[in-house]
Amino acid sequence: MLTKQELEEFWAEASEIYLNHVSIDCVVFGFHEGQMKVLMLKSNNEEAWYLPGGFVLKKEPIEKAADRILKVRTGIDKIFLQQFRVFGDPDRSKIHNDMYRDMLPKEQNFFDQRFISIGYYALVDFFNVTPTPDDFSELCTWRDLNDLPKFQLDHRLIFETALDTLRLQLNYQPIGYNLMPKEFTMPELQKLYETILDKKLDRRNFQRRILGFGILNKLEQTRKGGAHKAPYLYSFNLENYQAALKEGLKSGW
Amino acid sequence: MLTKQELEEFWAEASEIYLNHVSIDCVVFGFHEGQMKVLMLKSNNEEAWYLPGGFVLKKEPIEKAADRILKVRTGIDKIFLQQFRVFGDPDRSKIHNDMYRDMLPKEQNFFDQRFISIGYYALVDFFNVTPTPDDFSELCTWRDLNDLPKFQLDHRLIFETALDTLRLQLNYQPIGYNLMPKEFTMPELQKLYETILDKKLDRRNFQRRILGFGILNKLEQTRKGGAHKAPYLYSFNLENYQAALKEGLKSGW
DNA sequence: GCAAAAGTGTTCGAACTACACCCATGA
DNA sequence: TCATGGGTGTAGTTCGAACACTTTTGC
Incomplete structure (x- = not known):
């Protein structure tokens, strides 16, 4: 858990280096012991889980941003990533905003703005991943698709859209290279x-x-x-x- | 063609009402006399064509924004729209920026920023459309897919990605209701x-x-x-x- | 009557479905 | 030896590709 001081610094920096209004959320699929898994993070002090995500540096291509974000969460470098939809409802980040809104004045608060989030799904080899929490989570771990937790914000919608897309793509794309071990x-x-x-x-x-x-x-x-x-x-x-x-x-x- | 004064007002207002860094570009397909058409606009004083596009109001869902933008360009209300990709290269709006960069100081210049553009394609009945130019174009008209003009910015990429998506979707979606007349x-x-x-x-x-x-x-x-x-x-x-x-x-x- | 467009089959093979049988292994 | 999982084969059917014949219409 970050202190108010740390949050302040984070936000001050965020506004400097990141593009406003744009975020990235990733649905990372893995496969282990015959079960499909999705990588999720658990909020500090709250039973609400969210997907790995982040922001876009001011001069960074969005694909690179998604790569960078997932590199930090998983330790993997060249992840198979697929853009699948943009989530742009004006209220979609409202809950998130509420969580942190009162801690800092609006001008300094990077989170207190509307985010248009670009959804990526990723397919990774379960064993290569080292789940790593971010500053707002106490836990980063695989969740079974049959045993999903309570989602934060609109992350359930993002997850389900990703899964639907994956199922559709199964009909005209090979899948497996990124999810299975070598042999x-x-x-x-x-x-x-x-x-x-x-x-x-x-x-x-x-x-x-x-x-x-x-x-x-x-x-x-x-x-x-x-x-x-x-x-x-x-x-x-x-x-x-x-x-x-x-x-x-x-x-x- | 807008005067410098008008541009100044446009930009001043734009920064107030639109989300920064986010834009929408639309590939509008129509069908007429056995030919596929795409709706395009011709830049003022320049042989460069671009796709209908615009920005997102601060509290507007992105789908609504796309609807609104196309309503103005075509006169049609409930258009069949499909999000197909985000274009987020940091240099993608560079040329556009250059065109207007020197006319106003950076702080006032809404266009002098990086835009992440959400691509939509639309299918419309050719006869229902009333092509209407915007402030930066002298012409808005249908262009034949076999006779495409010079594109501005990355709009050729956007167009081609839309067409590829449409072709792919033909395999698992019915198409035609929005493009054909009633009978x-x-x-x-x-x-x-x-x-x-x-x-x-x-x-x-x-x-x-x-x-x-x-x-x-x-x-x-x-x-x-x-x-x-x-x-x-x-x-x-x-x-x-x-x-x-x-x-x-x-x-x- | 003829050319051109449109309606309506038919045939062939590939692909998918739904099965059945045999083989290897550990308990 | 037997239950279980895995390898391989086959009959029936459906689906798509290729193709032919007939009908209507204006000239």
Whole structure:
């Protein structure tokens, strides 16, 4: 928790270095133990959780800003990021404002303004992330999609819009390279799809379809140690994967 | 063309009523005589064209701002609008700034700042639009997609991103209700798709596919007066159309 | 009657669905 | 040896691509 003095300094600096009225919020998806996770922060002294976010430096491209913000929260450098919507309701940051409004006069208070927030979603490898709280949180951690906390501000809307976008993009983009470890089994990848879509898929049809995309390399090894028949390991064929990202998976029209 | 005095007043007012650093640019698509059109404005005294745009009032939702901006440029009230991307390069409004930078001191000059622009695309019925120039343009008119002028700033990028988005959305959204007149023939609708996609489609397959979506009503009448066999008229089944907009056309996974 | 546009099939193959069977492993 | 998970195969169906024939209309 920051002291009033520290807040004062933070705000004074913020107004100097950041663009006014513009913020960035990120929905960071990870995948662990067959569950989809989202990175969240818990407010100081309050049971309200929010998404990693921040502001844009005066001369910084917004993509760089999102990168920088997530680098601090996760420790990861080149994160897969996708802009998905702008949240621009005039009242969307009202609660946030209220929290800090009375602590400083309006002129010095960077938070006491309307923010247009640019939403990014990110896909990351769970194990590479080192969740790191910011100045306004006592905790930064993964939350299971099936066990979400109380959201601050409009962050539930931002989260749900991100998830909807991700589900939609599943239809014309390959997904997984950023969420899975280097090597993985087909059932593991299927579980990722099932978790994102929140429904069961047929083992055999899933395999055929995914393989049909031509974005996987089948490796010689199998994953030993499981309680049953050892599944084959796969890795992504990065070249084809990138191509599929650009061209899309189906032509449609 | 505004005088220096008028500019001074405009800027003084702008800083008072608009959010800093945030702008909106709109790509307005229309369809006329088998050609896709985009609404553009021609700069005063310069062969540089730009997209309809504007700023966000201090307490206005961004969607409302886009509505308001387009209402003034087109005369249409409830336009079909779709946010598609934010353009946030720090140098993106540089040229614009240069144009007006020297006319007023920095503090008074609303334009002499970095703008994060929210991109919307709009689909409108060509015949309902009354193109109306703004204070910085001598002309507001439709431009054919096959005959585009020189763009100002990053407006070519904005336009192309909008078109790409539209093409992508064609795969999972019905399109046409906002671009076609109330009644239309199948060949006319096909022409719309062909124009957006910039490629020929098979008559028969197109008809089967579109009808399969269940978003059309076949009318009794035919379009008389043509030089050949009279085609049937169709209208959109608005209920099914709206449903398709929400649910998407194909499930995919 | 002829050219051009529009209505209406049909065929073929690819792709998706829904299944069934076999194999490997640990308990 | 058996329950469980994983690899692989197949029949039926649907969907889209390619293509042909007929009908209407103005000249």
